[in-house]
Amino acid sequence: MLAVSISSAFVLGGVIERLPLWGIALAVLLPWLPIWWFDAAWQTRHYGLYGFFAALTVFQLGHMTEHAAELVQLFRNHGDLAESHGVFGLLDNEVVHFYWNIGVWLGIAFLLYRLGSKNPWLWVALVAASLHMVEHFYLYWLYVVHQDFWSAGGWAGIMGKGGLLGSPLDRPYLHFVYNYFEVVPLVIAFWDQGWRVYDRYLARAFPTLSEEDLVAATARLQRMTVLPGAVIISQVQRSDSTYVVSKGEVALIREDENGRRWTSMLGPGQSFESMAIGRARSRVISAAATQASELLTVSLKASGT
Amino acid sequence: MTGLATLTVVVAAAVAYVQVTVPLAGPSLTRADTMHYWPVAVIAGLVVLIATAAVA
Numbered sequence: 001m002l003a004v005s006i007s008s009a010f011v012l013g014g015v016i017e018r019l020p021l022w023g024i025a026l027a028v029l030l031p032w033l034p035i036w037w038f039d040a041a042w043q044t045r046h047y048g049l050y051g052f053f054a055a056l057t058v059f060q061l062g063h064m065t066e067h068a069a070e071l072v073q074l075f076r077n078h079g080d081l082a083e084s085h086g087v088f089g090l091l092d093n094e095v096v097h098f099y100w101n102i103g104v105w106l107g108i109a110f111l112l113y114r115l116g117s118k119n120p121w122l123w124v125a126l127v128a129a130s131l132h133m134v135e136h137f138y139l140y141w142l143y144v145v146h147q148d149f150w151s152a153g154g155w156a157g158i159m160g161k162g163g164l165l166g167s168p169l170d171r172p173y174l175h176f177v178y179n180y181f182e183v184v185p186l187v188i189a190f191w192d193q194g195w196r197v198y199d200r201y202l203a204r205a206f207p208t209l210s211e212e213d214l215v216a217a218t219a220r221l222q223r224m225t226v227l228p229g230a231v232i233i234s235q236v237q238r239s240d241s242t243y244v245v246s247k248g249e250v251a252l253i254r255e256d257e258n259g260r261r262w263t264s265m266l267g268p269g270q271s272f273e274s275m276a277i278g279r280a281r282s283r284v285i286s287a288a289a290t291q292a293s294e295l296l297t298v299s300l301k302a303s304g305t
Numbered sequence: 306m307t308g309l310a311t312l313t314v315v316v317a318a319a320v321a322y323v324q325v326t327v328p329l330a331g332p333s334l335t336r337a338d339t340m341h342y343w344p345v346a347v348i349a350g351l352v353v354l355i356a357t358a359a360v361a
Contacts, residue, residue: 156333
């Protein structure tokens with residue numbers, strides 16, 4: 001809510017002050033950056049590669065928006081290229097295009113290398129990114145080594161109208177199409193991957209669970225954050241939940257059938273159950289956080305563990 | 306898949322419409338000049354092809 005309020009205020013201020021489009025866009029995005037950063041960090045900690053996948057998809061959606069904005073500007077400005085550079089016009093140059101597309105290509109290739117053939121839409125995205133990458137290799141080389149040639153028309157590239165091979169599409173329209181075939185499969189691939197994602201802390205706590213069971217259990221996970229000293233389980237409490245520590249530290253007091261008690265400290269990736277007698281023929285008397293901690297809880301009956 | 310196909314057709318139609326109604330004017334090279342640096346494009350293609358094959 002705070003970010004929404006600040007963003008809205010910035011938009012209003014930007015419009016009143018007649019800021020350039022990129023200034024208003026930046027003002028809208030800035031309050032969301034800290035939220036995005038913490039969320040991306042949390043996603044990566046819990047879901048590993050899926051967090052990186054999410055970040056890449058978000059960035060590429062932003063890239064696609066830039067190309068769409070350029071198309072709208074060209075339409076409104078009757079094809080005036082000088083007035084049509086997207087929202088963040090300063091980023092519309094060959095250097096940025098080249099390194100951004102290399103980053104995207106490497107990102108998709110890395111995801112494919114790690115995820116393998118399980119995600120066919122990633123292959124579609126990689127093919128589109130590869131064709132796009134060939135264009136930008138050629139364009140970047142021209143821009144750096146033969147800038148006169150680039151300015152004289154070489155900026156059309158390979159497949160752009162008037163380019164090396166040519167096509168019916170002028171460069172901005174062609175590159176919009178390249179991005180469409182890169183981004184749409186990437187978004188589908190990201191959605192598809194979501195059906196196979198599981199929490200890494202759950203996997204560490206239960207290494208013998210199959211991937212299918214981990215995915216099912218992850219869908220039922222609930223998250224709780226506790227302050228130092230907070231009691232998670234007390235002596236009188238009975239429930240049928242399993243707790244997995246994902247951050248911080250928890251002190252457990254266990255008691256066996258003979259009444260012997262001992263304390264153990266659990267860290268990230270370790271779990272405990274609150275049922276009366278665990279597999280080790282001991283029960284958890286109490287559990288309390290020794291640091292600010294985050295725990296994942298899943299019902300034992302539903303989890304099947 | 307139907308939705309994706311529909312979206313693709315709509316986007317293609319929009320791009321074609323913009324291309325036809327707003328063709329871009331700008332410096333352009335002669336046909337002979339555009340072919341001048343074709344080896345660079347071939348090298349770029351080979352580099353990307355090898356890298357893609359390495360991923361596969």
